[in-house]
Amino acid sequence: MGLFLKGIKLPGKLPTFDAVEAPLPKRVILPLRQYIGEPARPVVSRGDRVKVGQLIGAAEDSTSLPLHATIAGKVVGIEEHLDHRGALLPSVVIEADGADTWIEPPGEKDIISLSPPEIITRIQGAGVVLKGMLPIPLAFDLLPPDQPKTHLALTGRRVVRRIDTLLIAAIDPEPSLLVNRYLAGSPNEELPGGIAALRSVTGAERTVFVVDKETSPSSQLTEIVAGDEEEVTMISLDGHRFPVGLPIPLIKAALGREVPLPYGHPRDVGVAVYDTDTVLSVGKSIQGIPPVETLITVGGGAFAKRGVVKIRIGTQISTLIESLGGFTGEPAKLITGGPMMGTAQYDLSVPITKDIHGVFALKEDEIQLVGDYRECINCGLCVKVCPVNLLPGVLSLYCARDRFEVAEREGLFACIECGCCDYVCPSRRPLVHLFRHAKHQLLET
Ligand code: SF4
Ligand code: SF4
Numbered sequence: 001m002g003l004f005l006k007g008i009k010l011p012g013k014l015p016t017f018d019a020v021e022a023p024l025p026k027r028v029i030l031p032l033r034q035y036i037g038e039p040a041r042p043v044v045s046r047g048d049r050v051k052v053g054q055l056i057g058a059a060e061d062s063t064s065l066p067l068h069a070t071i072a073g074k075v076v077g078i079e080e081h082l083d084h085r086g087a088l089l090p091s092v093v094i095e096a097d098g099a100d101t102w103i104e105p106p107g108e109k110d111i112i113s114l115s116p117p118e119i120i121t122r123i124q125g126a127g128v129v130l131k132g133m134l135p136i137p138l139a140f141d142l143l144p145p146d147q148p149k150t151h152l153a154l155t156g157r158r159v160v161r162r163i164d165t166l167l168i169a170a171i172d173p174e175p176s177l178l179v180n181r182y183l184a185g186s187p188n189e190e191l192p193g194g195i196a197a198l199r200s201v202t203g204a205e206r207t208v209f210v211v212d213k214e215t216s217p218s219s220q221l222t223e224i225v226a227g228d229e230e231e232v233t234m235i236s237l238d239g240h241r242f243p244v245g246l247p248i249p250l251i252k253a254a255l256g257r258e259v260p261l262p263y264g265h266p267r268d269v270g271v272a273v274y275d276t277d278t279v280l281s282v283g284k285s286i287q288g289i290p291p292v293e294t295l296i297t298v299g300g301g302a303f304a305k306r307g308v309v310k311i312r313i314g315t316q317i318s319t320l321i322e323s324l325g326g327f328t329g330e331p332a333k334l335i336t337g338g339p340m341m342g343t344a345q346y347d348l349s350v351p352i353t354k355d356i357h358g359v360f361a362l363k364e365d366e367i368q369l370v371g372d373y374r375e376c377i378n379c380g381l382c383v384k385v386c387p388v389n390l391l392p393g394v395l396s397l398y399c400a401r402d403r404f405e406v407a408e409r410e411g412l413f414a415c416i417e418c419g420c421c422d423y424v425c426p427s428r429r430p431l432v433h434l435f436r437h438a439k440h441q442l443l444e445t
Pocket of ligand 2: 375376377378379380381382383392393394396421424425426427428429
């Protein structure tokens with residue numbers, strides 16, 4: 001097993017938590033784009049009645065995804081709404097009729113009878129999003145199925161031409177997020193189908209599960225591993241060593257392979273890496289069931305109730321807060337995602353979309369205020385923790401002085417925005433903010 005000693009060891013133990021189902025919302029806001037790519041085209045009009053799972057937006061191309069109704073009711077508007085990234089997006093607004101009537105799924109199909117292209121078509125047709133720093137349509141990530149993703153071969157760098165390993169992260173991207181750990185401990189009927197589908201599409205000969213060492217795997221997971229010890233294995237890692245749950249450090253920690261950065265992809269080292277949540281969505285998509293609900297982590301000291309919450313996509317954050325009994329006090333910061341890498345929210349009307357891992361309402365003693373940052377003192381702490389071996393302090397100086405091209409030459413795009421450098425910086429420099437801004441500027445030009 002490879003070594004992953006960088007990053008930071010976050011304090012605390014895995015919290016005990018409950019999984020709860022949020023009540024059906026009275027209204028959902030469904031942005032026609034919930035990923036990086038082209039928005040879907042609405043195929044319903046104001047006044048139309050829809051059922052759960054009904055197509056309401058059609059994909060325009062392979063960078064676009066279809067959108068489905070997540071509650072039954074009446075379309076009351078197709079209008080612009082803010083999403084959690086601060087973008088104003090055309091969205092379908094549905095008011096519930098309370099009946100929660102679902103459309104008939106096209107019918108279960110035996111995975112063995114589906115060819116890899118048919119599986120990809122089903123995943124695309126269900127509108128599955130691959131969550132992450134840059135959420136994209138999962139089907140787009142799976143194409144081409146058996147080729148490397150990047151063009152590193154053209155630059156003379158060696159790449160693996162074939163995927164040999166399906167790495168399933170039953171561990172979360174941040175220690176405070178709980179969904180994958182929860183799923184690792186509970187049986188799921190979609191798991192075998194999801195694994196089989198991803199192995200078929202990627203051609204991987206073996207599956208490696210990565211679980212948190214504090215999680216007890218479900219009997220289902222243990223049986224899957226015991227049933228095929230040659231091709232399926234399980235590895236335990238310390239989930240408190242952040243960011244071991246992110247794909248690139250995870251591959252290093254679990255398999256000892258280094259994804260070539262800045263522009264490499266897990267496929268370049270022969271690995272397809274997906275978390276359990278995504279594998280289950282694939283299992284459902286094979287049966288023609290689109291993701292209409294999602295599991296998110298609700299955390300932070302200001303929430304009256306915390307844990308893993310199953311919620312309909314499109315529910316507004318304000319509704320989520322209300323359904324969990326509100327706050328115990330005024331939160332100092334509300335974020336979507338996890339506390340290390342999440343996005344601050346200022347408008348509680350934004351909806352929960354397919355790319356959201358969690359919602360955190362943090363109290364003052366749980367956040368670091370960055371308003372009074374100081375000059376870099378060259379302490380080198382950020383260098384010690386950076387999991388991709390950058391010089392964050394130096395990079396930040398280029399970015400702060402708008403020398404974006406120099407920052408790019410120094411490896412800016414290798415940054416996985418984990419926030420470890422921010423976390424340890426004694427000068428409280430907003431390093432990730434500077435890197436994001438610089439990347440944005442470079443991508444714009
Ligand atoms: S430079 Fe990027 S990858 Fe390195 S620690 Fe900072 S945020 Fe993480
Ligand atoms: S941790 Fe902060 S102060 Fe220290 S070298 Fe990095 S940027 Fe500079």
